[in-house]
Amino acid sequence: MLQICSHRNAFSGGRTEAFKLYHEGKDGEQIKYYDVTSLYPLINKTGKVALEHPTIITKNFDDISNYEGLIKCRVQPPRGLHIPVPAKINNKLMFSLCRTCAELQQSTNCLHSETERAITGTWVTDELKKAVEKEYVVEKIYEVWHFDNVEQYDMNSKEGGIFTEYINMFLKMKQEASGWPSWCETEEDKQKYIHAYLEKEGIQLEYHKIRENSGLRSLTKLMLNSFWGKFGQRTNLP
Template identity: 35%
Template sequence: MKCKILPPKVLYHPVLPYKQLTSDNTHKLLFGLCRTCMNKISFKCKHIDDPTLNKHDKIHEIKRCKECKNIKNEKCIHSNEERVIVGTWSTIEIDKAIEKGYKLQKIYELEHFEKTSTDIFKLYVDTFMKYKQEASGCKCDPKYCKPDCENDKECKTKIQYIIDNAAYNLDIDKVKHNSGLRFIAKICLNNLWGHFGMRDNFTQKEYCFTLEHITKIVFNEKYKDISTMILDENIVLTEYKEKEEYSKPNPSVNVYIALFTTAHARLKLYELLDILQERVLYMDTDSCIYNDDGSEACKK
């Protein structure tokens, strides 16, 4: 759904990500409550103007600039119109955002599917998750865990705990640490999602041995960002990208599957963030480091 939505003024962990252009013309995915405040990361520092500094030192000084830091950390005093964000998100994320106080103001576009499924990839995922959990072993350090450690009393207790709490029917005889099998199972799980979200327009490379070949690439109206590199007197490496209007869509790409996969993952992580609140020290896409202060929130 592409929409305009107003975040609440107070929410420790924002729900919706916002793509913001930075000062070096790249995009960052930010989680904030004010569009204008998030726009501040695109400001170019004008406070460091020492001609004696080389490029590396200047970049270092810009990152340490106190004036820029103060500007970016000012208390938000912007109006609702300045705070509102426009973007495209999954409906499940918007539902969670509304639950946390976001206000939906306008819908620009909505993609609706009459048929849905919750088990289209179930067999595939269950199979490789089972392999991954079994190959993870009993969580002993691989340096000290013997191949027959399942016979050890402590290890057997750990294995039984894993089996009892796993979402899959694990084979107790196969719960052994196997880094190779675990890696393959993990790659199979990640690649399933990765191909659905893979971008199309990669840089193409060709080795040219004739002037005719080089000319055909350089003056082709279908190509952009063309560069050449002379490798030796007989070979020239050319790199280029196809223009969007000429590029062929990748048949394995399905942006809807990819975005709902990441949306569900973000919401799963958000469940934890919402409980821990200010105790969170760091988070990644699949993990969270927090300060365990012994509170009821941490026990959850």
């Protein structure tokens, strides 16, 4: 029996993944990796937040581009996509182009049929829209939670967002307690750093407060990351 749409099924935390386990560098070759600084605060500050209860739709569905919220549906993944859209399979977050391969933890070539490859899950509408851009096909929609009132921080004007004031306060303290970046060797470098951070984050760092303080930095980092975790906390535990 198909379960009804659940917002928790569309919720997941950060994910790290190794796509290549060994690489032998050539002379002079640089090996690099990507890391998102302050990922959870970034999402709380810049992500979309619904401000009202959703309208639940179970029939006569519109195009997914007209929805803002959650969609429970069955999708047909493409073949050969390097980084698939995440899906929860066997209660684990996976990046798979085949449901059956993921369920069986199969590491050999996929020979399953389209029906066996299809994935049913609940996704945020932005994820599903991106999936369609990557040649996923939405085969069947079961339920939609549509939110009419959604708030989001504006990256250009540096305004909006219901958590912006909280995040900016502790992000400012954390950044100042981190001290000067290693490349800030001159007074000009320091002024460039302060200006660049204001341009990027809309936060005015105070020159005289920028000094390394590991205790304060740990505290402010906890306040930033725990804020995300609190909203993801289950309510049915003692």
